[in-house]
Amino acid sequence: MVDPYRPQRRQTRTIHVGDVPLGGDHPVVVQSMTNTDTRDAETTIAQIAALADAGAALVRCAVPDMKASEALRSIREASPVPIIADIHFDHKLALAALEAGVQGLRINPGNIGNEAKVDAVVSAAKAADAAIRIGVNSGSVEKELLAKFGGPTPEAMVESALKHVAMLEKRGFYETKISLKSSSVTHTVAAYRILAERVDYPLHIGVTEAGTLLSGSVKSAVGLGVLLYEGVGDTLRVSLTHDPVAEVGVAWQILRSLGLGERGPEIISCPTCGRTEIDLIPLAEEVEARLRTVDEVFTVAVMGCVVNGPGEAKEADIGIAGGRNKGIIFKKGEVVRTVRGRENLLPAFMEELDAFLAHRRGES
Template structure:
């Protein structure tokens, strides 16, 4: 697939657009006024591979602690601002690397001027975020609802306000909970502008539903070369969003991070608690960045053969498991209670060998 060449801009030290990789970002769900909880979650997201984190800034109390949070964050931060232009100025002054703000929603022309000047002076990009649930009333009347065309028109209005002031460090998002409408909106916008696009399916739902909707929608867009940054929006721990995002990118051959874990769906021949084992292996490897393939199989008869291409794997049977590398058995493990600890020992040995 061929990525569309968009403008390059920087969120702090993280480049987006152009030939930069598709960047993975998320948003804290903590109360921003709680510095400890927010910094803790930012660190958790960063450890999982998140490259840009967005924070809600709802009021002056949240704005007052932004500098403290910024000083402790290992990744660039974006302030999410609605209506109050002063909060945007506070975020810029605190050192935040990006703003998510719609210029048409923060007041009169003079207030827009002030925010744009501050962003330009501090090299702070602005993301225009169009949401199908909050479109301008005249556009809803004109287009008969929150259609893809209405969303694109709304985005272009905000873009025009920035371009009028000579500001071009802009990123655009167009989100609805409808996969097909979101995809259509991004396709239209991609034809009209060369600004970087932040893609996502908003309000996608809980872990499974949200992951499926995001995989379908973002997968379609990314396969067409559309998308410079992405967020998988889940009603769940934000850290889970990062894993889903990287699996989407991995499946399309765009980016890889951490081990790929393959496991069989279980069947009548399964004689171990395979689901539990696979989940524990996945959890144990969550912080590993090296790229390799791990297989967790439920049948000692067919497991090694079916997972022959895996770098390392385990297959369990009745009170017996076998550990294999590239389909070749390296040792046997007696007792199902020993499968996980022995397998993790073998994985650690495997990683130590690779790191030498």
């Protein structure tokens, strides 16, 4: 049955970053950015693998100099997902990144020099079948537009993006996606709303410089949640001052909450109360950590009361509830195992979970 309250996606043209389609009827794509030194290929490759395991379908790498661009070849060859090179100002770095085989660029053509330099980059991107993201941040709006609009307003950001897009269209390039990011949630939402009325390119959405894990997650969930509910957004990044793997997890939770994408188990847990007789918070965090690399979609409950827990979470596929000196493991509200001792509860639960997954996978 189709959920009539599920957000209806805005229709855009479809582009590709490597083998990943963006826009059209394709699912919203989660991406992130490495925070390693790109020149350190081995460390960067390891982080890309971790991001891919967490559910990132695209990964962006900073390219501050030629040594970083040279490292991209081995990074791209080892990466399980397409790589986007983040370029600022120097068109030679863009050319070198494309030569290394990256599948996308994040670059604003108006910032890389004269017409000949723009021609060279666009021609190279066409030859490589690479996509280009026009990325406008509130802090990068051109001085003349700041003067015209009285600051980095949503209207100024949109006009800046359209100016860069026009430079690509003039050269017959349309494998383009656009982002408009501000640290202000309301400015970000307003800018994307305006842009969505002006173009049919896929949009990469995000709140830039959102903050630390808690504040950044909240700002991103509010801003991106509003846009996605309105059907705006074809790919997203949650920008956090934290391990980028956490960005991917938050992004998937945002999509899951709107019915726009599922990956891995959904964990439901009670908020604790005076009846709780077990240290529930670390237990829930341990279960979540153990399940981080599981792709299958199912529901796991972590409850703090052995009396009410199974009933309150009876829709969960598998669950755990702790009480004084014992715990229970249940499936669809039915108790399947009782465990004595707090120290035995998590190991016993993981045994049952492994058996549950093996059964779902047809391995038992």
